[in-house]
Structure formats: C-alpha cells, structure tokens
Amino acid sequence: MRTLLTVLCIACSLLVLPHASLAQDTASKPYTAQHPLDALTPEEIETVAALLRKEKKADDATLFGAITLIEPPKEEVRHWSKGKPFGRNALAILRHKGKTFEARINVAAKILQDFKEVPGAQPMIMDREWLRARDAFQQDPRFIGALEKRGLKPGPDIFCTPNSAGWFPGESGAGRRIVKIPCFSSTDKLHPAIARPIEGIMGIVDSESGEVLDVIDAQHVALTAAPNGWGKSLPGADPVMQPLDILAPKGPNIALSGNLNVSWLNWSFHVRADKRAGIIVSLVRFSENGQVRDMAYQMNVSEMFVPYMDPDPAWSYRTFMDAGEFGLGYLSSSLLPGADCPVSSFFVDLTFPNDVGGTFTRERALCIFERPTGDPAWRHAVGGGKTIHGEPQVELVMRTIPTLGNYDYVIDYVFSPQGNIAIRVGATGFDAVKSVAAQDMDSPSAAEDTRYGSLIAPFTVAPYHDHYFNFRLDLDADGPDNTMLRNSFIETAVDTPTRKSLWTLKTQRYAKEGPISPDHESAGGELWRMASASRLNGLKQSPSLWIDSHVHETSIINPLDPAQSRAGFTTAPLWISRYKPDELWAAGLYPNLSQKDEGLPRFVEDSESVIGQDLVAWYTIGFRHLTRPEDFPILPTYWHEIKIRPAFFFDMDAGATFNSGYQQQVPSENGPEQ
Ligand SMILES: [Cu+2]
Known part of the structure; x- marks a missing residue:
C-alpha cells in the first residue's frame, strides 16, 4: 500500500482538511515496511522477482500470479511493538513454461528458501495472457467470418473480453490454460457497450500459447436495438437533486499513520x-x-x-x-x-x-x-x-x-x-x-x-x-x-x-x-x-x-x-x-x-x-x-x-457517552405527564 494520502481540495473552502500534514509527511518519505503486516513494498516485490531470476527460476517470459506477504506468526505480531524488528517473507506463484511453481523467499535476507512445482495448479489470469488471448481471437479468421455472417466488421467498435473458463469434464482445452471469450459491439452509443453482446459467438483460447482452440458460432440473434438510452436521463432524475455531503467542521475523528494504521x-x-x-x-x-x-x-x-x-x-x-x-x-x-x-x-x-x-x-x-x-x-x-x-x-x-x-x-x-x-x-x-x-x-x-x-x-x-x-x-x-x-x-x-x-x-x-x-x-x-x-x-x-x-x-x-x-x-x-x-x-x-x-x-x-x-x-x-x-x-x-x-462482551453500552451535549428541554404546557 502506498501511504500517500491524496487529500482532495474539491471542497477546501468548506472542509477542514483531514491530516494534511500526514499527507505531506508520508508523501516525502520512501515507502518502507513499518509494521509486520504491511504489504510487500515495491522494492521488496522487485527484490523477490530479481532473486528468482538470479536463481534461474524465472526469466523474462515468466509471469507472477502472486508476490505476496507471508505473515509472521501470530504470536510475533501480537507481541510486536513499534521499533522492534520483524521478518519479511514472501510467497511467489510463478507460471513458467506451462508449469506452476511456488517459491518462498526470505526477502530481508534475499534467500530462496523453498521452490516447488505444483502440478495442475493454475494461478489467476494475468494481464499479458488476457491480452494475448483477446488479440489472438480478434484476429482469428473464424471469428472474422462469424462477424461477417452477422453483417459486422472487425474494428474499434467490436471488442472481446476474455473470461475465466470454469471447468467442465470432457470439453476441448481441458488441462490447458484456457479462457472463454464473448464479444460485444459498441457502435450504438446509446447503449452501455457490454449491453450489446454479439450473441452466439464464443472463443476458447489457450491464453498461454495464444492458440485459438475453438470458435463457437451458434445461433445468430440480431444485435439489440437501443431501447433505454445509456446517458439519457434516468427515470426519477427530475427534480434535480442539490448536492449533499458530510462536513467535519472541527476536523475528523479519524487518525491514520504508517502503511496503514x-x-x-x-x-x-x-x-x-x-x-x-x-x-x-x-x-x-x-x-x-x-x-x-x-x-x-x-x-x-x-x-x-x-x-x-x-x-x-x-x-x-x-x-x-x-x-x-x-x-x-x-x-x-x-x-x-x-x-x-x-x-x-x-x-x-x-x-x-x-x-x-x-x-x-x-x-x-x-x-x-x-x-x-x-x-x-x-x-x-x-x-x-x-x-x-x-x-x-x-x-x-x-x-x-x-x-x-x-x-x-x-x-x-x-x-x-x-x-x-x-x-x-x-x-x-x-x-x-x-x-x-x-x-x-x-x-x-x-x-x-x-x-x-x-x-x-x-x-x-x-x-x-x-x-x-x-x-x-x-x-x-x-x-x-x-x-x-x-x-x-x-x-x-x-x-x-x-x-x-x-x-x-x-x-x-x-x-x-x-x-x-x-x-x-x-x-x-x-x-x-x-x-x-x-x-x-x-x-x-x-x-x-x-x-x-x-x-x-x-x-x-x-x-x-x-x-x-x-x-x-x-x-x-x-x-x-x-x-x-x-x-x-x-x-x-x-x-x-x-x-x-x-x-x-x-x-x-x-x-x-x-x-x-x-x-x-x-x-x-x-x-x-x-x-x-x-x-x-x-x-x-x-x-x-x-x-x-x-x-456479553462489555458490561454496558459501549457507545453512549451521556456527555456529548445532545440534550434538549422541550417546553410544552399541555402534554401528558407520564
Ligand atoms: Cu447479479
């Protein structure tokens, strides 16, 4: 987490800005771990990747599904106090040459402690392969042919978004790192783009190799016409609503520190x-x-x-x-x-x-x-x-x-x-x-x-x-x-x-x-x-x-x-x-x-x-x-x-203060006395 606190000035004239000094302090400091549970810093993440490359466990084609903190033992965290040292360990999940690996690294000491293959495991979908699969499918002649059958042409108004594929026994691509891809048209600007699916077309693509394994071209349904305009006034938008917001005229009750307490x-x-x-x-x-x-x-x-x-x-x-x-x-x-x-x-x-x-x-x-x-x-x-x-x-x-x-x-x-x-x-x-x-x-x-x-x-x-x-x-x-x-x-x-x-x-x-x-x-x-x-x-x-x-x-x-x-x-x-x-x-x-x-x-x-x-x-x-x-x-x-x-946690209501000044005498002559 970056602790740069962006304090917005949209309403500077109205609001007491929360902790502007903290924003300045943290923005000027390098981002270092200050607490045993702080997320890995950018420097620590880069250290993990560099170590794995140095140890020949990763190369430029390796994708990292995770580089994340392994938390210190609970007892260590519970007894930690500010100023005491703490360990920094990371779990990395790598996808390398069609296989998945887990690495455990002592980040502070720059030591690779454990590295093992996890057969059959699939890390989360990563950007590079998502883009690879999408681009491969959008260029596939079978996809272009399916568009043409519907009177459509590839171009900036036709777009596809790879989805996670689930798992279904016996289907093509089983065991491979597949995604399934629906496509949409955004030619009609009165519609939200993903509300105009090009029905009946679906790609099955190996996101690792970019191979288009299958193009399903089933039923042909005309593209949805624009019934309720996207961007038109929504029902109930009149009368115009005046802006409302929350003010803290004496400053906030919130205090932030570190990365992030x-x-x-x-x-x-x-x-x-x-x-x-x-x-x-x-x-x-x-x-x-x-x-x-x-x-x-x-x-x-x-x-x-x-x-x-x-x-x-x-x-x-x-x-x-x-x-x-x-x-x-x-x-x-x-x-x-x-x-x-x-x-x-x-x-x-x-x-x-x-x-x-x-x-x-x-x-x-x-x-x-x-x-x-x-x-x-x-x-x-x-x-x-x-x-x-x-x-x-x-x-x-x-x-x-x-x-x-x-x-x-x-x-x-x-x-x-x-x-x-x-x-x-x-x-x-x-x-x-x-x-x-x-x-x-x-x-x-x-x-x-x-x-x-x-x-x-x-x-x-x-x-x-x-x-x-x-x-x-x-x-x-x-x-x-x-x-x-x-x-x-x-x-x-x-x-x-x-x-x-x-x-x-x-x-x-x-x-x-x-x-x-x-x-x-x-x-x-x-x-x-x-x-x-x-x-x-x-x-x-x-x-x-x-x-x-x-x-x-x-x-x-x-x-x-x-x-x-x-x-x-x-x-x-x-x-x-x-x-x-x-x-x-x-x-x-x-x-x-x-x-x-x-x-x-x-x-x-x-x-x-x-x-x-x-x-x-x-x-x-x-x-x-x-x-x-x-x-x-x-x-x-x-x-x-x-x-x-x-x-049964507290002995009484933990919230009532009875001294906050919210008390009012209401004069009334003829009300009930009970
Ligand atoms: Cu829903």
Whole structure:
C-alpha cells in the first residue's frame, strides 16, 4: 500500500482538511515496511522477482500470479511493538513454461528458501495472457467470418473480453490454460457497450500459447436495438437533486499513520492492500477504559462465486470466482469523490504486484470516512416528553470498489461506536445480458427467451445468477481462545394460570470444525456466537461476538454439478475452522480452472476440535439475483450485509457517552405527564 494520502481540495473552502500534514509527511518519505503486516513494498516485490531470476527460476517470459506477504506468526505480531524488528517473507506463484511453481523467499535476507512445482495448479489470469488471448481471437479468421455472417466488421467498435473458463469434464482445452471469450459491439452509443453482446459467438483460447482452440458460432440473434438510452436521463432524475455531503467542521475523528494504521474513536486496526482480497483488515481492537480488547485478528474477502443459470454453452461456463481468478485488489477502481465516497474522505492509493515482477498503483482505490447516519444512536424522552436525551449515530466506513467485468462491487467495512462491525457488499454496474428476439412478453419467442432469465429491456434478457461473497473472519472474541455457540430461540410450553407458551433460549456448543447451517427445528431463528473460552465480563459472562445476518442464501445447485463442485463453500452460510496460517482462501489457493473446492471442505475434513481454540469463521453473504427491468441500463446498488455485534462482551453500552451535549428541554404546557 502506498501511504500517500491524496487529500482532495474539491471542497477546501468548506472542509477542514483531514491530516494534511500526514499527507505531506508520508508523501516525502520512501515507502518502507513499518509494521509486520504491511504489504510487500515495491522494492521488496522487485527484490523477490530479481532473486528468482538470479536463481534461474524465472526469466523474462515468466509471469507472477502472486508476490505476496507471508505473515509472521501470530504470536510475533501480537507481541510486536513499534521499533522492534520483524521478518519479511514472501510467497511467489510463478507460471513458467506451462508449469506452476511456488517459491518462498526470505526477502530481508534475499534467500530462496523453498521452490516447488505444483502440478495442475493454475494461478489467476494475468494481464499479458488476457491480452494475448483477446488479440489472438480478434484476429482469428473464424471469428472474422462469424462477424461477417452477422453483417459486422472487425474494428474499434467490436471488442472481446476474455473470461475465466470454469471447468467442465470432457470439453476441448481441458488441462490447458484456457479462457472463454464473448464479444460485444459498441457502435450504438446509446447503449452501455457490454449491453450489446454479439450473441452466439464464443472463443476458447489457450491464453498461454495464444492458440485459438475453438470458435463457437451458434445461433445468430440480431444485435439489440437501443431501447433505454445509456446517458439519457434516468427515470426519477427530475427534480434535480442539490448536492449533499458530510462536513467535519472541527476536523475528523479519524487518525491514520504508517502503511496503514487506522484509529477512530475506540477502534484501531491495520489495513493492507492485497491483489487478491482487495484489502486485508487486521488487529481489529476496541479500547474500553484504557483496556485494549481484541475483536478480530483479521477480516477479508476470501472468495466469490457468481454462477449463471443458463445452459447455453456461451453462458453455462460463467461460474466466476473473481477473487482467485482475477483479484479484487488488482481490479479495484479509483473512487470518485462526491459519488463513491464523500469528498471529505481520506483517499488512499493502493499498490499491487503486477504479473511481471513489478508493481502498479491505483490512485484513490480506498476511501475512509466517517458519517452521521441521520439516525439516533440512542435516545429517550423523559418527563412526559419534555426533556430529550440522545446522540446521533455515526459510523466509520472503509470502502473499495473492484470492477469485475460488468459488475462493480462496493465492499465496506463499517464500524460503530457501540462496538459493531458491519461488512456490506453492494452490487452495481450492469447485469450481464444476452440479445434475444423478444421485444416484450407478447413476442412469439418470449417464453423461450426468458426460460432462464428476465426480459429487462426490449430484445435484452439478463440470465438469472447467484452472487456469493465469502469473508474470512478470523475473529478473536476478547483473545484468541474461542468457542462457537449457537443460540436458538425455542418455543417452550409452560403451564401457568396466565401463559401457556413462550420462547426460551437453547445454547449449544459446536465441537468440531465444519459447515454450520441454520437448524430448521429452531423456527424462531438463531444467532451464532464466537465466545471467549477463558475470559469473563464484569457480570461473569463470556465475552462474545454475534455473527448476525438475515441473508442465509446458500447454493441450491446439485453438488455433482461441475460448477458447484468448485465452490463447496457456498453450501453453508458459515464454516468454522481452526486457524492455520496457510488456510486463507475458501475455494483454495488455485480456484482458476479448478475441478473441486480445495479450500474449506478440505480444511475441515479432519474435524478437529473447536473448543477453546483459535478459530476462523468463514461467512458467505449470498443472494440469488432475480434480474428485473429496474436493473437496466444501470443496476442501482443492491446491498447485503453481515453484522458482528458484541454480546456479553462489555458490561454496558459501549457507545453512549451521556456527555456529548445532545440534550434538549422541550417546553410544552399541555402534554401528558407520564
Ligand atoms: Cu447479479
């Protein structure tokens, strides 16, 4: 991560600029690692690549799928304090002459400690091969012939975008490093470009050799006409909205330091850029009366899965695992001040390793801001409503927005003064669409055209699909030794003169690693709770963190389906595993072109005890996307979230201060007195 903080001056006259001095300080300093969990610096990344070349393990044709930090052991990190030395180790994943290798390097000592081939493993798709595959396909005579059959000519208005190919037994190219390529027309400027697919054409290309293995030229559907103009006023754009923003007239409550430590009110944590996860949030702590208490060792996106539900060969392979196949950090986009984040945000540039042993920096890829939600944090009126006490709810938000083909995913970590953490994912951008013959649902082909998707505009169907986002939540409920509990709300019969039925709480303790699904017998619902195994709060209760989501969508695809077998993690909303330093990704280290999920299902197959251990909770936010006309031409941000709330953690409300001055006497003569 580059710690140059871009402090925008768009609203200089209005805003107190956050930490301008920090921006100047860090901009003038060379970027060096200052914390054991800091991302590898550009110099360290270059050192790794140079060492591998010197050791003849890499050459100019080698591509690097990853050059990433191997974190020091947890105990070392926990006991580290500023000024102490720390180790710097790197994992490099190389693609070299058709083979995949893993290298482990002591970066500080410039020593190659381990180097091994990983047979069958496929690193993520890299820029050079993506471009190679695209260019080879666009020049292939079979592709040009297929265009001509449709009255189209190659040129700047025709473009193709290689996709990850998934894995399907028996198909051509199996075992090779293939991508599958749909193409689009952008001749009609009244349409978003990727909303005009040239239906029926798909390339299968070996991205390593550039060989075009197959050109599918199936059905010919006329290009979609322009029904709802891209760039025209959207419905509801009138009346014109006056600009709104967030002001901090006395300066922000946020403090940033290093590469990057964040503190806000009682919270503190460390953030680093990661090519695959986007950002990794570590050492999440909440200080209470001067005592610093652990909430999480680490939190990050671990994998995504977006399978489409259309059996057409040009669609059925679309079973994307964007984190491991493309990289949420690598494809993060710059944030637009005033639209993506308030102009008063801290904007942070993020630096990632590229695929040739260097780095690139995405400017303003992370924003950090605080906001009043407009809601009361708490309030109470006393004296017949004549005196009102209350405080406004505020939140700290940390946001990145990777753009993965047609979708933009807003990924937020939100912290509240009450000790809550919300992890939110907003899907926006475009629905992926196919061109069809039906103009509306009265058209003769409408029933067939909409068997696997919705007509969202004339001649335009958006196939149904799912979105799953797995978060690796290495929670530490007041320390690392934890136990996972299920709190179920159970209807209970009582025989008293007044009541015959009420609900009581049933608490169970999970004994072994594995998937956790809602117990269908607990009709009243349930909460999962990561609880300290050794500590007690002032009331002698186990401090714990509730994992709470109203979204429990798991995959309903048959596990034998080739796509589903790669994403076993989507069969349960929550998995619990013992912490292992190399168990980081829900679908395994190599999900690109994978045949089955080598992540969570494998991590838990030895069913280790989870009582009083350092545990990792893996939570999937999932939803089935029933596409609709309101998604077109642009998808309004569609949010889903997980909440992690303290329960029995504190001795009282951690957020209320009772001294913030928000108290009002309301004179009223004739109100009720109760
Ligand atoms: Cu969707």
